Amino acid sequence: MAAKEYLKLLGIDVSPFAIGVHMALVMKGVNYEYIAEDLSNKSELLVSSNPVHKNVPVLIHSGNPICESLVIVQYVDEFFTGAGVPSILPADPYERAIARFWAAYVDDKFFPAMAGIVLVPTEQKRVQKVKETSAAIELLEEAFTVCSKGKAFFSGDSIGYVDLALGSLLIWIETIRRMCGLEIISASKTPRLAAWAERFGETAAAKKVVPEADQALQYGKKLQAAVSAAATSKSK
Amino acid sequence: MASDELKLLGTWTSPFALRVQLALSFKGLSYENVEEDLKNKSELLLTNNPAHKKVPVLIHNGKPVSESQIIVQYIDEAFSGTGPTLLPTDPYERAIARFWAAYVDDKLLASWLQSFRGKREEEKAEGLKQTLVAVEHMEGAFKDCSKGKPFFGGDSVGYLDITVGCLISWAHAGEKLYGFKIFDADRSPLLNAWMERFGALDAAKKVLPDADKLVEYAKMRQAEAAASASNN
Numbered sequence: 001m002a003a004k005e006y007l008k009l010l011g012i013d014v015s016p017f018a019i020g021v022h023m024a025l026v027m028k029g030v031n032y033e034y035i036a037e038d039l040s041n042k043s044e045l046l047v048s049s050n051p052v053h054k055n056v057p058v059l060i061h062s063g064n065p066i067c068e069s070l071v072i073v074q075y076v077d078e079f080f081t082g083a084g085v086p087s088i089l090p091a092d093p094y095e096r097a098i099a100r101f102w103a104a105y106v107d108d109k110f111f112p113a114m115a116g117i118v119l120v121p122t123e124q125k126r127v128q129k130v131k132e133t134s135a136a137i138e139l140l141e142e143a144f145t146v147c148s149k150g151k152a153f154f155s156g157d158s159i160g161y162v163d164l165a166l167g168s169l170l171i172w173i174e175t176i177r178r179m180c181g182l183e184i185i186s187a188s189k190t191p192r193l194a195a196w197a198e199r200f201g202e203t204a205a206a207k208k209v210v211p212e213a214d215q216a217l218q219y220g221k222k223l224q225a226a227v228s229a230a231a232t233s234k235s236k
Numbered sequence: 237m238a239s240d241e242l243k244l245l246g247t248w249t250s251p252f253a254l255r256v257q258l259a260l261s262f263k264g265l266s267y268e269n270v271e272e273d274l275k276n277k278s279e280l281l282l283t284n285n286p287a288h289k290k291v292p293v294l295i296h297n298g299k300p301v302s303e304s305q306i307i308v309q310y311i312d313e314a315f316s317g318t319g320p321t322l323l324p325t326d327p328y329e330r331a332i333a334r335f336w337a338a339y340v341d342d343k344l345l346a347s348w349l350q351s352f353r354g355k356r357e358e359e360k361a362e363g364l365k366q367t368l369v370a371v372e373h374m375e376g377a378f379k380d381c382s383k384g385k386p387f388f389g390g391d392s393v394g395y396l397d398i399t400v401g402c403l404i405s406w407a408h409a410g411e412k413l414y415g416f417k418i419f420d421a422d423r424s425p426l427l428n429a430w431m432e433r434f435g436a437l438d439a440a441k442k443v444l445p446d447a448d449k450l451v452e453y454a455k456m457r458q459a460e461a462a463a464s465a466s467n468n
Contacts, residue, residue, distance in 0.1 A: 052339065052373055066331045068338055075331040093313035097301045104303055105287060139287055 007032035008060040010046050012039060014216045016111070017069035018057040020168040022209040024073045024088055027159070028080040070103055073164060089161050102143050102154070103165035110136040111169060114184065117176055118224050121231035133184055140166065141190040148192075152199050159203055167200040168210075175216040179224070240315075242267035243295040245281050247274060248445055249453055251345075252304040253292040255402035257443040259308040262393055263319035264439075267294075305337055308398060322395045333388075336377045337399040344370040345403065352414055367418065374400070375424040382426075386433055393437065401434050408447035413454055 009025065009032055011018025025032050037046055037056055049058045049065035059066045059075070066072050077088040089096050113136055116129035147154040147162060154162035173184045187194045200206055244260070244267050246253025260267050272281055272291050284300035285293045293300050294307045301310045312322040324330050347370055350363030381388045381396060388396035403418070411417045419427040434440055 061328070064328055066328070066335070068335050071331050071334045071338065074334065075327055078327040078330065093310055094296075094299055094301070096313065097306050097310040100306045100309070101287075101301070101303055104306065 006062055008035060009033070009057060010035050010037055010043070010049065010060070011057040012037055013211045014171065014219045015056055016168040016172060019171070019209055020069050020164045021057045021059060021072045021076070023159075023164055023168065023205040024076045026205040026208050027086055027088065028076060029085065030076075030080055070107065070165070073161065077161075086158060087160070088164065090155065098147065099155070099161040102140070102147065102162045105136075105143075106140070106162070106165040106169070110140065110166075114169070114172065114176065117182065118179060118220055119227050121227055130182065137184055137190055137193070141193050144192050144196060148196075153196065159200065159205070163196075163200060167197075167206065170197055170200065171210055171213055171216045172220070173197075174213040175220045178213070178217050179220055240265075241295075241297050243270060244268070244292060245270045245272050245278070245284070245295070246292040247272055249450060250291055251402040251406055254405070254443060254445070255304040255398060256292045256294060256307050256311070258398045258401055258440065259311045259322065261439040261443050262322070262398065263311060263315055265311070265315060265318060304402075305341070305399065308395065312395070320392060322389075322393075322398065324389070324394065332381065333395045336374070336381070336388075336396055339370070339373065339377075340396075340399050340403075344374060348410075348418060351416070352410070364416070368423070371418060371424050371427070375427055378426045378430060382430075387430065393434070393439075397430075397434060401440060404431055404435050404440075405445045405447050405450055407431065409450035409454060412447065412451050 007025070007030060009018070009021060011022065011034065013036060022034070035043070035045070037043060039056070042054060045060075046056065046058060047054050049060055050067045053067060055067075057067075057069055057072060059072045061075075061079070066075050073088060081087070089099055110133070113129050113132035117126060117133060120126050120129055143162075144154060148156065151157055153159050154166070159167065170185075177183055183189070185193045185197055201210070242260070242265060244253065244256055246256065246269065248271060257269070270278075270280070272278060274291070277289060280295075281291065281293060282289055284295055285291075285302045288302060290302070292304055292307060293302050294310070295301075296310075296314065301307045309323065324333055344367070347363050347366030351360055351367050352363075354360035354363050377396075378388060382390065385391050387393050388400070393401075407418045419431050421428040435444060
């Protein structure tokens with residue numbers, strides 16, 4: 001008799017990477033246990049499940065750990081299939097390649113630029129990060145037009161891979177707006193993404209998973225304080 | 237049935253372009269190889285990869301795919317009936333392969349490049365330290381993935397073999413240039429043996445560039461960099 005499938009997600013509430021995995025699991029309608037980690041005091045389970053990076057998110061499926069958010073989302077998509085179960089990636093190989101390209105762009109270009117706005121120690125570096133973020137979001141605005149083909153989401157009528165990758169960052173886009181007044185997505189500069197962001201927030205999965213922006217704000221302030229403290233002690 | 241037209245935009249020194257060539261070679265696919273001049277990028281490259289303007293780009297029947305790992309997965313999926321299957325069939329093994337593939341580019345390659353390209357000695361030293369950590373992890377990955385067989389993919393070459401295999405010629409060139417052997421026999425005996433084994437395969441030999449030519453190329457680039465630094 002096969003062992004009962006048992007899913008555990010190790011994450012932190014405000015991690016965009018954990019939010020993406022969370023939402024994928026909700027979309028698939030699978031049951032799982034969520035364990036909120038304290039990254040300043042990592043659990044034995046986290047460290048032993050992800051010895052290479054010692055970071056969240058980690059999905060543990062029947063004792064087998066899977067790490068790296070985009071790898072986990074693809075795993076969830078490939079493992080949980082069947083009649084009535086929504087797909088996260090499209091079926092066509094070319095469309096899959098395009099979806100993977102833009103999700104990688106969000107992770108490798110957009111996210112580091114955006115995170116840099118609050119994390120870099122100097123004003124000069126911050127200005128550079130703002131420029132990079134602007135350029136990246138402009139490209140994503142164009143990508144949305146091409147990918148959505150006039151529909152509500154990057155994936156069409158319902159959310160998919162790229163929607164998850166970018167959508168899980170919306171809470172931090174809002175946090176950056178509160179922290180430094182910068183509007184990364186706005187009705188004037190990126191009208192399509194602004195409308196998409198509202199629709200994303202209204203989906204059942206987002207409503208279930210995404211925490212209040214206030215939580216991210218508290219976390220963001222702590223990160224920024226740590227960066228300033230490090231910069232100050234370095235210059236002494 | 238229309239015949240497939242495959243065009244690969246790359247450079248002979250790019251390990252990322254080589255990664256795609258290896259995939260095409262192991263799958264037994266024909267393609268047109270277009271050598272780009274990165275100091276004078278072609279219109280074809282700029283229009284087909286406007287986001288990054290980088291090689292490699294695979295153009296399949298006029299439609300472009302960019303980013304080497306994405307291209308390799310595309311080749312495997314679009315040509316699933318041709319040649320061997322590169323990614324494992326089991327979803328968990330696929331996840332493991334993708335995890336390590338991401339690690340190769342984000343950690344192993346990144347720290348190795350820093351160890352000889354870093355601007356200051358301390359940057360280079362840090363790069364070397366991180367490279368040694370990464371190699372240790374990769375050696376463990378090989379052990380876990382191969383399960384005693386000759387390749388990451390088991391009995392035959394798979395996704396991870398191709399992902400790491402594109403570094404082989406530069407690994408040999410790096411040893412001649414800097415005296416540092418990335419997959420050294422003492423530190424990483426499994427990877428050391430795997431490297432020789434992979435490099436001896438016909439499908440690999442067909443596309444792997446000559447390490448001595450890479451050494452000449454690297455020396456030429458170093459001389460150019462030194463010349464422009466002294467002119468400033």
